[in-house]
Amino acid sequence: MEKGNSCCFSIMMVPNSIVVLIAINIIIVIRIFYVIHQSSKPLRNLSLEPVSTLIILGSGGHTAEMLNLIRGLQKNRFTPRVYVAASTDNMSLQKAQVLEASVVDQTGAGKVKEAAQFMQIYRSREVGQSYLTSVGTTLIALVHALFLMIKIRPQVILCNGPGTCFPLCVIAFLFKVLGVRWSSIFYVESIARVRRLSLSGLLLYKLRIADLIFVQWPQLQRKYPRTNYVGCLM
């Protein structure tokens, strides 16, 4: 009995570190599945405290759609709001500032500085940039995204593509897995997507990173059954 035990033990001695590694991996996988499962369920926000919100502005039409959504949200619930746009996009943050200024006008309180912040993020790849140099720029963009996410640690993320939002959403998901911060990630597919999801939308859908994905055309919802059809935002 005792002999058998020590024999077993000596066999176990060698791969001990491997066993630990396997155990850690299993725990991580279980945690990832748990996070994905929890993400698909509504929160029980009994305290009704306002939620810090990260709003990722795409550019052009994407920004217009996102700001339309922000107009429809209760500002006292989704506060403070941090707007992020690509550093090459100088229009989006301006438009967001105009919107936030009108919120201040409506409420009569001069608190735009407290309620809303505006930040720029490096883009991983410019249109037409070579794939070779984009490896380096993608790394810089990822580090910058990580830095921003550590700083912001939002409870809610609103995004609608294109690529700018993807690294931020991945980091948010990692934060959920690691227990750093629980963010609810909402992705609204662009109105321009009628038949197929965009690359960002597809990745967030397939990898189950987004809690909810909204689409603006019914045929798109039929094709991707886990999305939510909400009609046109524009």
Place this chain on the structure above:
Amino acid sequence: MGGGVDDNGVKPKKTVFVTVGTTCFDALVKAVDTQEVTEELSRKGYTHLVIQMGRGTYIPTKSAGEDGGLTVDYFTFSSSIAEYLKSASLVISHAGSGSIFETLGLGKPLIVVVNEDLMDNHQSELAEELAERKHLFYARPQTLYQTIEGMNLETLIPYLPGDAMPVAKIINRFLGFPDD
């Protein structure tokens, strides 16, 4: 929407506004700058043609409209695109969603011309869908003339602006906020 009706009636000045946004879309500018298209627009009662040509290199022919034809003018970019859209009786636009919804929101008749030179051309999806729903006319640079010739503005159905409330509601419920 009222603007369209007014312009169809008594006012003699009827402007066609062509916009390519921030893109380069010479194929559209070229297609507009042909005799058959300008003559057809003139026949349809339009008096002015203003082309926003963006980053394109093709320069359209200016015209003061002396011979009773269209008055043609162009520019590259402007911060007051909205003003041009408002004063137009017909808009011919690239397929960008910003341009499309700004025009539809103003209730202006719209022809969307798809840029076939773009790779991954998902933009045609939106234009095709909205054309199927009769909110606009859909053309390619080669078919612009036929589209203008055959178009009947009466068949267009006004586009009702979208609503962000359904999304806002779902997000609120998901986060545990009560409906107001």
